[in-house]
Amino acid sequence: xxxxxxxxxxxxxxxxxxxxxxxxxxxxxxxxxxxxxxxxxxxxxxxxxxxxxxxxxxxxxxxxxxxxxxxxxxxxxxxxxxxxxxxxxxxxxxxxxxxxxxxxxxxxxxxxxxxxxxxxxxxxxxxxxxxxxxxxxxxxxxxxxxxxxxxxxxxxxxxxxxxxxxxxxxxxxxxxxxxxxxx
Amino acid sequence: xxxxxxxxxxxxxxxxxxxxxxxxxxxxxxxxxxxxxxxxxxxxxxxxxxxxxxxxxxxxxxxxxxxxxxxxxxxxxxxxxxxxxxxxxxxxxxxxxxxxxxxxxxxxxxxx
Numbered sequence: 468x469x470x471x472x473x474x475x476x477x478x479x480x481x482x483x484x485x486x487x488x489x490x491x492x493x494x495x496x497x498x499x500x501x502x503x504x505x506x507x508x509x510x511x512x513x514x515x516x517x518x519x520x521x522x523x524x525x526x527x528x529x530x531x532x533x534x535x536x537x538x539x540x541x542x543x544x545x546x547x548x549x550x551x552x553x554x555x556x557x558x559x560x561x562x563x564x565x566x567x568x569x570x571x572x573x574x575x576x577x578x579x580x581x582x583x584x585x586x587x588x589x590x591x592x593x594x595x596x597x598x599x600x601x602x603x604x605x606x607x608x609x610x611x612x613x614x615x616x617x618x619x620x621x622x623x624x625x626x627x628x629x630x631x632x633x634x635x636x637x638x639x640x641x642x643x644x645x646x647x648x649x650x
Numbered sequence: 651x652x653x654x655x656x657x658x659x660x661x662x663x664x665x666x667x668x669x670x671x672x673x674x675x676x677x678x679x680x681x682x683x684x685x686x687x688x689x690x691x692x693x694x695x696x697x698x699x700x701x702x703x704x705x706x707x708x709x710x711x712x713x714x715x716x717x718x719x720x721x722x723x724x725x726x727x728x729x730x731x732x733x734x735x736x737x738x739x740x741x742x743x744x745x746x747x748x749x750x751x752x753x754x755x756x757x758x759x760x761x762x
Contacts, residue, residue, distance in 0.1 A: 511718045518721020521728045549743070556739040563732070601675055601729055608736055638735050639755065642742065649746050 499588060506584060509577045517570040517602075524566040524635050533641035534558070534631040544623050551645055554627040557616035559638050560609050566635050575603035653756035659749045668737050675729050734758045 536551060564571070578599040582592035605613075616624065642648045661669070737754045741747045 508714070511714050514725070515714065515717035515721045518717075518724040521724045552739075552743050556743065559735065559739070560732070567728075602725060606736065608740070612739070638738060639758070642738075647742060648751075649748065 499584075503581075503584065506577060506581050510574075510581055513570065513574040513577045517567070517574045520567055520570040524563065527566060528563075528635035528637055531632075531634045531636050533636045533644050534627075535644045536627070536630055540626060544626055546623055546626075548647065550619060550623060552647055553612065553615045553619065554624075554631075555638070555641050555645065555647065556612040558627060558631045559636065559641065560605070560612060562631065562633055562635050564605070565633050571603055575599055578603070653759075654752070656749050656752050656756075659753055661753070662747075662750065664740060665737065665750060665753070668733055672730050672733055675726060675733070731758070 534555075536546075536554075540546075541551065578595055582595040582599065585592040585595060619627075639648075734754055734757050738751065738758065741750045741754065
């Protein structure tokens with residue numbers, strides 16, 4: 468039995484379809500394959516960990532009460548309805564991010580590493596970059612909510628953050644309990 | 651949550667763009683899923699033209715593959731949920747749009 472007749476199954480083969488295209492490995496030297504193998508394994512592990520973390524965060528969201536801001540406190544701080552909306556908008560996405568932060572950043576890092584390797588080997592990194600962008604980064608709208616929130620005074624933000632905590636919460640429930648819906 | 655009928659809803663530019671992004675994300679997840687699996691079959695059945703004597707596939711490899719495959723729908727759902735939440739917030743901020751809010755609430759929970 469020759470070595471050539473044995474297929475060594477490596478994680479890189481799992482991801483070559485999406486990361487390399489059909490010409491997987493054909494023009495890549497052995498050292499590069501080992502490097503891709505290593506990075507691919509990390510991409511797979513990070514994907515799996517991120518999936519687990521999403522499950523965990525969803526459970527936290529279901530069990531966590533939505534932040535309920537006291538009208539007396541809001542009046543004292545001269546907070547408008549738009550301020551409360553801006554706070555709920557930002558804190559919803561920020562708390563989700565805080566919960567997923569570690570695994571999301573790890574996945575972004577390994578996808579970024581894979582994209583960089585592809586560029587180095589003159590392969591098209593766009594599929595990896597699209598994936599990285601969809602999974603890992605905030606949208607411009609999300610960033611706008613952050614900018615709006617940061618325009619509020621420090622005492623207001625401190626109040627909102629003290630009530631909201633840092634755990635994920637249900638957006639619709641938060642809108643309801645704070646009378647922000649108009650149904 | 652049951653969803654009532656929404657009469658005369660005309661999706662605006664923002665909603666159409668969000669639906670387009672959701673659609674793209676679904677394609678992306680399908681691509682990923684197919685790509686992961688295609689890699690396996692490509693390597694086993696097409697890459698090696700010589701007669702296959704032995705496949706050295708470890709349990710750890712399969713386990714990692716299975717875990718990754720099961721993680722993909724969760725990640726996809728999370729990205730879509732985020733997009734939907736974003737639209738719900740959008741139609742609450744500024745000029746409130748009841749029909750659009752109802753539409754995106756239905757998208758969030760599904761109409762069961």
